[in-house]
Amino acid sequence: MSRPSVSRTDFNNVGACPTGLDPRRMPEHIAMIMDGNGRWAEAKGLPRIMGHRAGVEALKRTLRLCSDWGIGALTVYAFSTENWARPGDEVNFLMALFERVLQRELDSLQQEKVRIKFLGDLQVLPSKLQNLISEATALTSENNGIHFNVCTNYGGRRELVFAAQKLAERSAKGDLDPSLIDENVFASELFTAGELDPDLLIRTSGERRISNFLLWQLAYAEIHITDTLWPDFDATALREAIADYQSRHRRFGGLSSIDSCYAES
Numbered sequence: 001m002s003r004p005s006v007s008r009t010d011f012n013n014v015g016a017c018p019t020g021l022d023p024r025r026m027p028e029h030i031a032m033i034m035d036g037n038g039r040w041a042e043a044k045g046l047p048r049i050m051g052h053r054a055g056v057e058a059l060k061r062t063l064r065l066c067s068d069w070g071i072g073a074l075t076v077y078a079f080s081t082e083n084w085a086r087p088g089d090e091v092n093f094l095m096a097l098f099e100r101v102l103q104r105e106l107d108s109l110q111q112e113k114v115r116i117k118f119l120g121d122l123q124v125l126p127s128k129l130q131n132l133i134s135e136a137t138a139l140t141s142e143n144n145g146i147h148f149n150v151c152t153n154y155g156g157r158r159e160l161v162f163a164a165q166k167l168a169e170r171s172a173k174g175d176l177d178p179s180l181i182d183e184n185v186f187a188s189e190l191f192t193a194g195e196l197d198p199d200l201l202i203r204t205s206g207e208r209r210i211s212n213f214l215l216w217q218l219a220y221a222e223i224h225i226t227d228t229l230w231p232d233f234d235a236t237a238l239r240e241a242i243a244d245y246q247s248r249h250r251r252f253g254g255l256s257s258i259d260s261c262y263a264e265s
């Protein structure tokens with residue numbers, strides 16, 4: 001969806017903008033590929049799982065910063081459909097970590113009016129995690145603070161296939177005329193239905209790939225790559241990413257006002 005229903009002004013917590021950033025040009029929605037937990041741990045001679053633990057602290061910090069700075073939505077890539085290929089111990093650790101963090105943080109998410117959603121193929125997750133996800137989603141569904149979307153067992157291609165299946169089912173039942181399927185109808189069947197598309201994608205640890213993340217939704221996002229490893233991501237790194245975003249001329253395939261001046265002269 002390009003510029004749909006929700007606007008940052010819908011949120012109560014339009015926040016303090018850090019110095020050096022233009023408060024009128026803050027991204028409304030940030031997408032985040034949190035990469036580098038393993039390398040962070042290995043560089044310190046620690047087991048990889050310590051990197052994931054430190055990654056949770058970076059995530060809490062980033063969510064609070066985004067909320068305080070008035071950003072409407074943060075969507076993070078926590079576990080991809082490809083991550084099942086990791087060693088069983090690491091996968092089990094991550095599932096247990098998600099459960100522990102959700103249990104531990106639910107009260108403060110609620111107090112801070114965060115609306116949490118989990119996006120992905122959730123039915124294959126451990127049943128305890130599925131129950132916690134349902135509880136957290138229901139409890140926070142009416143909150144008017146930042147939208148916090150946690151992509152878990154998420155893959156962009158799988159999301160597109162699911163959307164195509166749902167549209168085909170509606171058409172086969174006679175509920176949907178295929179000739180009426182346009183970009184808005186298609187986007188309404190994605191996990192992100194109703195959410196603004198991300199304005200800014202940040203990827204940590206220097207990798208320069210999208211890695212099957214939000215393939216539809218990132219169509220016009222600005223991309224910021226930082227060498228910072230995810231556990232070290234902090235206010236300075238977020239400020240730098242937003243400053244980079246604010247330095248770009250977003251044209252959505254058209255001409256910016258600057259280009260128009262040149263075209264006319």
Ligand code: FPP
Nearest residue numbers: 034035036037038039055056078098101150
């Ligand atoms: C990528 O680093 C990180 C992950 C696959 C896991 C990210 C998960 C968290 C930060 C915890 C989130 C918790 C909740 C409750 C949402 P990597 O392991 O690929 O690092 P590497 O590239 O250095 O090996």
